[in-house]
Amino acid sequence: MRLKFNASSLALVAIAMLSTSAFAADDAVKIGLVTRTDSNPFFVKLREDAQAYAKTAGAEIVAITGKTHDDAAGQVAAIEDLTALGVKGILVTPSDAEALNDAIAKARAAGILVIALDGRVSPDSAVDATFATDNLQAGVLQGQWVRAALGDTAPRVALVDGTRGTVSTRERHDGFLKGFGLQEGAPEIIAQQNISNQAEAQTALENFFQKDPTINAVYTVYEPAAVSAHAVTSALGLAGKVAIGSIDGSCDGIKAVADGQVGATVVQFPGKMAELGVQAIVDYAKTGTKPSGFIDSGAVLVTDKPFEGIASQNSAWGLKNCW
Amino acid sequence: MLVVPARPDVAAKADESRLAAWGKSLRGHPLVGPALALLLLIIVFSFASDRFLTATNVSLVLQQTLVLGMLALGQTLIILTAGVDLALGAITVLATILAAKLAVGGVPEELALLLAVTLAITASTLNGWLVAKVRLPPFIVTLGAFTVLTAVSYLLSGSRSQTIPKGFLTLLGQGVSIGGVFVSWGIPTLLAAYALFAHILGNTAWGKHIYAVGDNPDAARVAGVRVERTLIGVYAVAGLLYGVGAWLSLGRIPSADPNAMANIALQSITAVVLGGTSFFGGRGKVLGTLIGALIVGVLRNGLTLAGIDSLFQDIITGILIVATVSLDQYSRRRST
Amino acid sequence: MSREIDMTSSPAIPAGTILAARALTKTYGAVEAMRGADFDLRQGEILAVVGDNGAGKSTLIKSLTGATVPDSGQIYIDGIPVRLTDPTQILGAGIGVVHQDLALSGELDLVSNLFLGREIRKPSFSGRVLRTLDRAAMANVAGEQLARLGLGNVSLTTPVRKLSGGQRQAVAIARGMAFGARVLVLDEPTAALGVRETAVVIDLIRRIRDNGVSVALISHNLPQVLEIADRIHIHRHGRRAAVVAPAETTLREVVGVMTGIDEIAA
Ligand SMILES: Nc1ncnc2c1ncn2[C@@H]1O[C@H](COP(=O)(O)OP(=O)(O)O)[C@@H](O)[C@H]1O
Ligand SMILES: [Mg+2]
Numbered sequence A: 001m002r003l004k005f006n007a008s009s010l011a012l013v014a015i016a017m018l019s020t021s022a023f024a025a026d027d028a029v030k031i032g033l034v035t036r037t038d039s040n041p042f043f044v045k046l047r048e049d050a051q052a053y054a055k056t057a058g059a060e061i062v063a064i065t066g067k068t069h070d071d072a073a074g075q076v077a078a079i080e081d082l083t084a085l086g087v088k089g090i091l092v093t094p095s096d097a098e099a100l101n102d103a104i105a106k107a108r109a110a111g112i113l114v115i116a117l118d119g120r121v122s123p124d125s126a127v128d129a130t131f132a133t134d135n136l137q138a139g140v141l142q143g144q145w146v147r148a149a150l151g152d153t154a155p156r157v158a159l160v161d162g163t164r165g166t167v168s169t170r171e172r173h174d175g176f177l178k179g180f181g182l183q184e185g186a187p188e189i190i191a192q193q194n195i196s197n198q199a200e201a202q203t204a205l206e207n208f209f210q211k212d213p214t215i216n217a218v219y220t221v222y223e224p225a226a227v228s229a230h231a232v233t234s235a236l237g238l239a240g241k242v243a244i245g246s247i248d249g250s251c252d253g254i255k256a257v258a259d260g261q262v263g264a265t266v267v268q269f270p271g272k273m274a275e276l277g278v279q280a281i282v283d284y285a286k287t288g289t290k291p292s293g294f295i296d297s298g299a300v301l302v303t304d305k306p307f308e309g310i311a312s313q314n315s316a317w318g319l320k321n322c323w
Numbered sequence B: 001m002l003v004v005p006a007r008p009d010v011a012a013k014a015d016e017s018r019l020a021a022w023g024k025s026l027r028g029h030p031l032v033g034p035a036l037a038l039l040l041l042i043i044v045f046s047f048a049s050d051r052f053l054t055a056t057n058v059s060l061v062l063q064q065t066l067v068l069g070m071l072a073l074g075q076t077l078i079i080l081t082a083g084v085d086l087a088l089g090a091i092t093v094l095a096t097i098l099a100a101k102l103a104v105g106g107v108p109e110e111l112a113l114l115l116a117v118t119l120a121i122t123a124s125t126l127n128g129w130l131v132a133k134v135r136l137p138p139f140i141v142t143l144g145a146f147t148v149l150t151a152v153s154y155l156l157s158g159s160r161s162q163t164i165p166k167g168f169l170t171l172l173g174q175g176v177s178i179g180g181v182f183v184s185w186g187i188p189t190l191l192a193a194y195a196l197f198a199h200i201l202g203n204t205a206w207g208k209h210i211y212a213v214g215d216n217p218d219a220a221r222v223a224g225v226r227v228e229r230t231l232i233g234v235y236a237v238a239g240l241l242y243g244v245g246a247w248l249s250l251g252r253i254p255s256a257d258p259n260a261m262a263n264i265a266l267q268s269i270t271a272v273v274l275g276g277t278s279f280f281g282g283r284g285k286v287l288g289t290l291i292g293a294l295i296v297g298v299l300r301n302g303l304t305l306a307g308i309d310s311l312f313q314d315i316i317t318g319i320l321i322v323a324t325v326s327l328d329q330y331s332r333r334r335s336t
Numbered sequence C: 001m002s003r004e005i006d007m008t009s010s011p012a013i014p015a016g017t018i019l020a021a022r023a024l025t026k027t028y029g030a031v032e033a034m035r036g037a038d039f040d041l042r043q044g045e046i047l048a049v050v051g052d053n054g055a056g057k058s059t060l061i062k063s064l065t066g067a068t069v070p071d072s073g074q075i076y077i078d079g080i081p082v083r084l085t086d087p088t089q090i091l092g093a094g095i096g097v098v099h100q101d102l103a104l105s106g107e108l109d110l111v112s113n114l115f116l117g118r119e120i121r122k123p124s125f126s127g128r129v130l131r132t133l134d135r136a137a138m139a140n141v142a143g144e145q146l147a148r149l150g151l152g153n154v155s156l157t158t159p160v161r162k163l164s165g166g167q168r169q170a171v172a173i174a175r176g177m178a179f180g181a182r183v184l185v186l187d188e189p190t191a192a193l194g195v196r197e198t199a200v201v202i203d204l205i206r207r208i209r210d211n212g213v214s215v216a217l218i219s220h221n222l223p224q225v226l227e228i229a230d231r232i233h234i235h236r237h238g239r240r241a242a243v244v245a246p247a248e249t250t251l252r253e254v255v256g257v258m259t260g261i262d263e264i265a266a
Helices: A041-057 A072-085 A101-109 A135-150 A167-180 A198-211 A223-235 A251-258 A270-287 A315-321 B008-016 B018-028 B032-048 B055-080 B088-104 B109-132 B138-157 B168-173 B186-203 B205-215 B217-223 B227-252 B264-274 B286-305 B311-335 C057-064 C110-114 C135-148 C165-177 C195-210 C222-228 C251-259
Strands: A018-020 A029-035 A059-065 A089-092 A113-117 A129-132 A157-161 A189-194 A217-220 A243-248 A264-268 A293-296 A299-303 B175-178 B181-184 C017-028 C031-042 C046-051 C072-077 C080-082 C095-098 C183-187 C214-218 C231-236 C239-244
Touching (some): A029 A270, A041 A059, A041 A270, A059 A270, A072 A089, A089 A101, A089 A270, A101 A113, A113 A270, A135 A167, A135 A243, A135 A264, A135 A299, A167 A217, A198 B055, A198 B227, A198 B286, A217 A223, A223 A243, A251 A299, A251 A315, A264 A315, B032 B286, B032 B311, B055 B186, B055 B205, B055 B227, B055 B264, B088 B109, B088 B138, B088 B168, B109 B168, B109 B227, B168 B186, B181 B186, B205 B217, B205 B227, B264 B286, B264 B311, B286 B311, C017 C057, C017 C183, C031 C046, C031 C057, C031 C231, C046 C057, C046 C195, C046 C222, C057 C072, C057 C183, C057 C214, C110 C135, C165 C183, C165 C195, C183 C195, C195 C214, C222 C251, C231 C251
Parallel strands (some): A029 A059, A089 A113, A157 A189, A157 A217, A217 A243, C031 C239, C046 C214, C095 C183
Antiparallel strands (some): A018 A059, A264 A299, C017 C031, C017 C072, C231 C239
């Protein structure tokens, strides 16, 4: 998932991991992988899948992760190190849209293919290509489903947003409003808050429903917040009366959909991003062809309450494709 | 008020100006400032939202303040010794993860909790040992512990939240409905902990020693206080409180989340300082910390109910910190 | 109390000497705070210890009371060699001390300060199980103690940091005297006080001596010392330079020894 976890203003969370497969054959294609942090299963899954896929494709992954979710300086250093190491290509999940550009430019000047995974850099042309979830589209899918779930009832919406100021927080939020058919600041929006972990989400939701128990639709930026939305509404005897949507595709999140706690979630595919990225670099090593532009790694709505006109998969499918 | 028996004239004098003395001691009393701040917030918010001053909402704010309140109690003890604990959130999170992992792995929940609390006590005692015996600054020791334990939490949890079923581990989140208002067992737990430590700090030798060690460790040592033992004991007891905090946390959200409590160290310091405890040690009351924690909780809840952006919580909290401390400094300068 | 006693009596210590030291040394890094310091406090006297700043007076007093362990040398209580490693050891020997900078815990009240490290618990269930202190009993003892010292008007319940400097010093002295002390060691008790408060404290010290307590008084105030002391120990460069009787000396002479301009035989 892409929620930015501000580990703490004191944060020096030191779990930088350097995993090199020292025994890989010398002629294997060397691929650098720079993730944001291991404090998020999304990136752990992305790395594991990249390593698994690299093995089958005859490539070798040199993985480096930032110390925190926002460790742009650590990522710059990682890209510089990988450039010096002479990898064929670098896959990076950028923690900042612009801070990495200089280091990326130097890597590309050295003939290295650089692909952004999971998030964009600005401008898009700073990297060779971007493979990521279209967060706006993911938000749209959630918005469409929640709107449909309300049927004819007048919407009273609460929004649980991710960490303030990040691109994915904004894109998911905007997408939801677009899919739902609401303007920013519309009177149907009863409450909104930015959160950075589940405890904060739960507190925010309790206060929302204390403020106004007639809320009937809840947008959540990630699944633990949706699980809390279920806990809060069922404590108030509102279980089943509030449409709860989410985004991410973690296996716990899909389970919550299967259990009926969460109405729908939108799955994103870190494994797919990893696979596309590794394949592109292997191709580049063999044929010299470079990918370009933005390549959507896909977003799929998962719900057991499908609606006409909104493409979706059921939770059984979700459980097979979660991370 | 205690009176010197050998000097009845003193008693008479005290009697005659009892009222004035009462007023004066109230003005100088360390809890007056924090209590007034809390009262003011409550008044303002009850005008801003008619749903604020309801029994349900009072219960809600209390639930939301339980974990912070318990951790801030441990933080108070440590700050009273002129220390500070940046690791308390990391210790608590690790305890929740250990308890959840063990329970899900089939260990009886009571045993899982016991082991988690033991872990919290051990980790905090180690901090205390490094502070007392190796004489490292508490800021450095607990910063290091925070860093290490956070990483251990991520490793142990595989960066994933672990959901647990309802049971003994979530007991403190269960409770009774009194006249339609939910009261979780966590509330009496927290209040009992504060009552106990108000007694310990106010009425026992150990409490006096904590103040003395925080005020001037060399003076305490020369007076015969076993400074190192007192210090290590404080960290150990704080660890116990963090263990209970972990239990409260699992009661509130039945899930052990490695990303939880990232900011709770600063929040707990905020609660302690808002409660009138000196950041430099030796002076303060646990009841003040309870008020401080409630101020943090009331602000969050009240501003949401009033429909005000959550960023203002931080702005107002920051202003309150500086204001209470200046008020305290001002009254201190006047009273000495 | 755990003092290691070497039962061979020392001929070096004259009879009637209640607290003594021979050849104490102590270095802090490059600083030699004591360089073979001797000390003798006789029964029932006020012994003033004077010396320049940094002469090593406080280090000597800390060594004599177990707050610091000297590198070498020997301390004697009642002529018996002792090894002091812990500040609580001297309590059992009836030695009270008021350290220059380590006197009181400001946030605690008078009673708590007086009883710090030796509190009295309630005899009841509440004391045994809840460890509740017996405030009333402690306040009683404190009140009697203060009354005996003529300090009945100091509040027992305000944090001592709120007391005046003179009152604080009186409280510190009361603590030094609290548990039946027969020796009281005072390190610069009047240094931070005004004229009037100094007079009160000096008066208090005299009364304590008149009750049969031996007093070692470290002071900077030479005129005051000449007036109150029975003997004057002059400290210079980490050792005792001379001992003089006030009646047989002058201010000039004392200053001369202190600063090393004159030398007098001890
Ligand atoms: N704990 C200490 N650490 C380092 N140096 C010290 C310490 N205590 C005293 N000294 C040094 O020892 C010397 C004697 O100090 P002190 O005994 O306090 O002298 P006095 O009391 O006569 O002024 C001074 O130079 C002082 O700086
Ligand atoms: Mg001195």
